[in-house]
Amino acid sequence: MRLSDESQQFFMATRVGPPSESAGGAADAAGGSGPYRQGEDGEASMRTKAILFGSDFDAPLPFREVFAREFPELDFRIWPDAGRVEDIEYALIWKIDDGVLRTLPNLRAILALGAGVDQILKDPAFPAHVVLYRLLDAGLAAQMSEYAIHAVLDVHRRMAEYRAQQRRREWRRLDAVHPSERTVGVMGLGVLGADLARKLSVLGFRTIGWSRTPKSLDGVGCFYGEGGMAEFLGRSEITVVLLPLTPETQGIINSKTLRQLPRGAAIVNIARGGHVVEADLLAALDSGHLSRAVLDVFHDEPLADDHPFWTHPRVVVTPHIAAQPIAELAMQQILETLRRLEAGETPMGRVDPAIGY
Numbered sequence: 001m002r003l004s005d006e007s008q009q010f011f012m013a014t015r016v017g018p019p020s021e022s023a024g025g026a027a028d029a030a031g032g033s034g035p036y037r038q039g040e041d042g043e044a045s046m047r048t049k050a051i052l053f054g055s056d057f058d059a060p061l062p063f064r065e066v067f068a069r070e071f072p073e074l075d076f077r078i079w080p081d082a083g084r085v086e087d088i089e090y091a092l093i094w095k096i097d098d099g100v101l102r103t104l105p106n107l108r109a110i111l112a113l114g115a116g117v118d119q120i121l122k123d124p125a126f127p128a129h130v131v132l133y134r135l136l137d138a139g140l141a142a143q144m145s146e147y148a149i150h151a152v153l154d155v156h157r158r159m160a161e162y163r164a165q166q167r168r169r170e171w172r173r174l175d176a177v178h179p180s181e182r183t184v185g186v187m188g189l190g191v192l193g194a195d196l197a198r199k200l201s202v203l204g205f206r207t208i209g210w211s212r213t214p215k216s217l218d219g220v221g222c223f224y225g226e227g228g229m230a231e232f233l234g235r236s237e238i239t240v241v242l243l244p245l246t247p248e249t250q251g252i253i254n255s256k257t258l259r260q261l262p263r264g265a266a267i268v269n270i271a272r273g274g275h276v277v278e279a280d281l282l283a284a285l286d287s288g289h290l291s292r293a294v295l296d297v298f299h300d301e302p303l304a305d306d307h308p309f310w311t312h313p314r315v316v317v318t319p320h321i322a323a324q325p326i327a328e329l330a331m332q333q334i335l336e337t338l339r340r341l342e343a344g345e346t347p348m349g350r351v352d353p354a355i356g357y
């Protein structure tokens, strides 16, 4: 949202200078860095509207620059310098320390800097009355599908075996399987999973998907709910996990579900580490029931130096890079969400904290 020149002049006229220039104002004391207005009694009593940025992943300064231009009426504060907590109406976060959101009495909306929001909802003091919006695609879907297709083709075309043969200078042709004879299963048919399933189907794979509620996607055999899970898993030779991490999906890849996959199956986890019971996955790989695990996400990130995944011959590790929001697309979406909130309209991407996504 751009302010007209007139309203910008008005806005500037109401400024009394940054808190650091004032003598002991409340915002100053609290470490605030933005404008505030003086009340009749000379106290800093009128609230400035502010947005609190919190991320250990995204650099704040490009956001601050864009907000200064697009929402000059919003004071941009970077956690932990929250300033007067009463001013904060919006939080723009990847994640923030547990309990912080609860201390913001006038918080109206939380805008997540990611597609997944488990890292926000895990806060036991998450203020469930505050609306939460997440990123929808923002450049993630194309990258996720690229990553997953690369992993699927690597398994399908037996490239690990050819790499091993090359190391031994061994010239040997291995049997090939036509894609129409290979079943690839996608767990989660949301924004990201549906994009992948469609592309796998176009590549000619027998593609199946699993979701919480019934879905219908061209070229994709759709299963849903607990009732559809055993059949889905029983068919899925290469399984890609693209579920949100919720109380229902925590630890969903475990000894029981891994046993339901066909012998020699492969798994690609590009959602969250919490979906996998790591000891069960290692046991399934060691027993040969699972032929390969391509893992982008882990319980504890970064992955510890001594973690067995690093050196396991059947495991591929990447450092949570399957998809990263494209800054410009994410920014457009965030600005549109704020614009709609300020205009009293309904933004896209609302999360239901009761189901966790």
Ligand code: NAP
Pocket: 115, 116, 117, 136, 137, 140, 187, 188, 189, 190, 191, 192, 193, 210, 211, 212, 213, 214, 215, 225, 242, 243, 244, 245, 246, 248, 249, 270, 271, 272, 296, 297, 320, 321, 322, 323, 324, 357
């Ligand atoms: P989304 O649009 O919310 O889709 C979630 C899908 O999972 C939906 O199809 C949903 O079913 C299904 N689902 C949820 N709970 C389920 C359950 N209990 N049983 C069966 N299906 C269930 O999410 P998205 O935007 O595609 O993102 C998916 C996840 O990818 C994110 O939550 C995040 O964790 C992860 N991610 C990872 C990276 C990375 O770099 N590794 C990057 C971005 C995102 P319904 O369709 O029935 O609702």
Ligand code: GLV
Pocket: 113, 114, 115, 116, 117, 323
């Ligand atoms: C990244 O992991 C995201 O959830 O956007």
